[in-house]
Amino acid sequence: MALIIIGVVVVLVLAGAFLLATGRRRASTGHLSRETKRADAGKPAEPGTELEPVAEGEEGADGAVPVPAGERAPVRYEPVDEEELGVTRRQFFNRGVLTGFTLSLTGFGAASLAFLWPSGAGSAGTKVTVGSVDDVQKSIDDKQPFYNASAKVYIQPYPKEDVPKAEKVYASTITAGMAQGYVALYQKCPHLGCRVPWCQTSQWFECPCHGSKYNRVGEKRGGPAPRGMDRFPLEVNGANIVVDTDTTKLVQGPPIGTDTTGQGQEGAPCV
Secondary structure (H helix, E strand, O other): OHHHHHHHHHHHHHHHHHHHHHHHHHHOOOOOOHHHHHHHOOOOOOOOOEOOOOOOOOOOOOOOOOOOOOOOOOEOOOOOOHHHHHHHHHHHHHHHHHHHHHHHHHHHHHHHHHHHOOOOOOOOOOEEEEEEHHHHHHHHHOOOOEEEOOOOEEEEEOOHHHHHHHOOOOOHHHHHHHHOOEEEEEOEOOOOOOEOOEEOOOOEEEOOOOOOEEOOOOOEEEOOOOEOOOEEOEEEEOOEEEEEOOHHHOEOOOEOOOOOOOOOOOOOOOO
């Protein structure tokens, strides 16, 4: 990730240097000539840029305006070259394009850095208060798991009468939460890491990627998954449920064939 961030920064620096060099080069175009500036300021033009005076009433061979003898003739009008007029328009459009390109590149670079930069608001690896016991119980009463996006876990009820059977299979860090009536299931499928959704009709977790299925407490019931759903330790702290999302404490799901609760499919499958 560090190499990607360095690459984005280098691209932004090179783009800025290119735009700066281009702007300096274009800044010298479209300027008025020295003779034109002197004429506009009322200063005499360089020799060779004004008409010879002619007598009053006469007209020069090249169509110059006649002036009284002895007076300085006006500077001949020179039509502005169309190419010179077009420089200003080109500069306007070129600078507009460069400005848009710069803003787009800056926005892309900022978005890339924001995407790659570690988020300080993340909660993975810490103890997370996923919700209150009352909120979890409301979901359980609706026959669906309580989901917490920060911890990436489902909170499901675990029958306390089945804890003795669970103690033969699960680590003590997991059965401690089961003894309090809950289990925290990691959202990823152990097969290839897809997020496993809940099927309301079957009352099972069913992975849409490859069809792995798990009962209410995450024990495998079918499909290619090598084991049941992984899980985190949890504890009931007062009125709240706290999950320890430290990945070093993540406990792998139970082996195939584990069925501590005996909960079968309760309706039509979703997958």
